[in-house]
Amino acid sequence: xxxxxxxxxxxxxxxxxSWCMNRKxxxxxxxxxxxxxxxxxxxxxxLMALLLYALHDAFDERWLQAMALAFVVERVIYxxxxxxxxxxxxxxxxxxxxxxxxxxxxxxxxxxxTSCAFxxxxxxxxxxxxxxxxxxxxxxxxxxxxxFLGVHFPxxxxxxAFMGASVALWAMGYVGL
Numbered sequence: 001x002x003x004x005x006x007x008x009x010x011x012x013x014x015x016x017x018s019w020c021m022n023r024k025x026x027x028x029x030x031x032x033x034x035x036x037x038x039x040x041x042x043x044x045x046x047l048m049a050l051l052l053y054a055l056h057d058a059f060d061e062r063w064l065q066a067m068a069l070a071f072v073v074e075r076v077i078y079x080x081x082x083x084x085x086x087x088x089x090x091x092x093x094x095x096x097x098x099x100x101x102x103x104x105x106x107x108x109x110x111x112x113x114t115s116c117a118f119x120x121x122x123x124x125x126x127x128x129x130x131x132x133x134x135x136x137x138x139x140x141x142x143x144x145x146x147x148f149l150g151v152h153f154p155x156x157x158x159x160x161a162f163m164g165a166s167v168a169l170w171a172m173g174y175v176g177l
Contacts, residue, residue, distance in 0.1 A: 010093075013153035017090055020147050020154075021097075030100050033145035037101075040113045040142040045071070045120055052127070059127065062175050067123055070171035074119050074164060078112050081163075085109045090150050099150030111152045114160030115167075117142035122168035126177070139164075 020026070049067050052059040087109035091099045121139035125132040143157035 009155060010153075013155050014094065016154045017094075017147065021150070026148065029148045030150075033148040034101065036138075036141045036145040037113060037149060039138070040117045042116070045116060048120070056127065062177055063123070063127070066168075066171045066175040066177055069174065070119055070123070070168050071116070073171065074115055074167040077163060077167065078110060078115055078160075081110055082107050082112075087153075087156070090153060097150065101149050101151060103151045108152055109156045109159065110163055111143060111146050111156040111160035113146050114139070114143035114152075114157040115164035118161040118164035119168045120164075122165045123172070126172060 049064065053064050082105070086107050087093075089099065089103060089106070089108040090097055093108075117139040121135040124135045128135070139161065143152075143161055146152040146157055147154055
């Protein structure tokens, strides 16, 4: 039963992934995807957190603690899930497909870029609810960029989004925000 479920999910993922790769403007989406994906690289999160701490009055030590805790917990969960599931990336799972960038690790599930983007977006939405749509669109764009760059299947990014937002909400509750 479980094997059949995973086979069905993988079949859906391959179809959705193929649909993305067959878009007329895929080359343009891939170019934009490189830039969007880069906005979700790790060092930028630390810089943004420090800037928020220095410049935003409401961003006190509790916010910084919650964010640091969330990133540590998210990375531990991410690494454990990735090592247990060992799902091949599209380039390794599909015949005659080559990704447009070199991924930082071997396995696809879950998407770490997407997870961190949704984790950070969840914090930003809590701090700046008036522009929530902007943060959610950015995080979703990061997930889509990872698909259009050919390094993740759609469910990798969906699970990454859920994981990042969930851990952020947990961390905010844990420190009493």
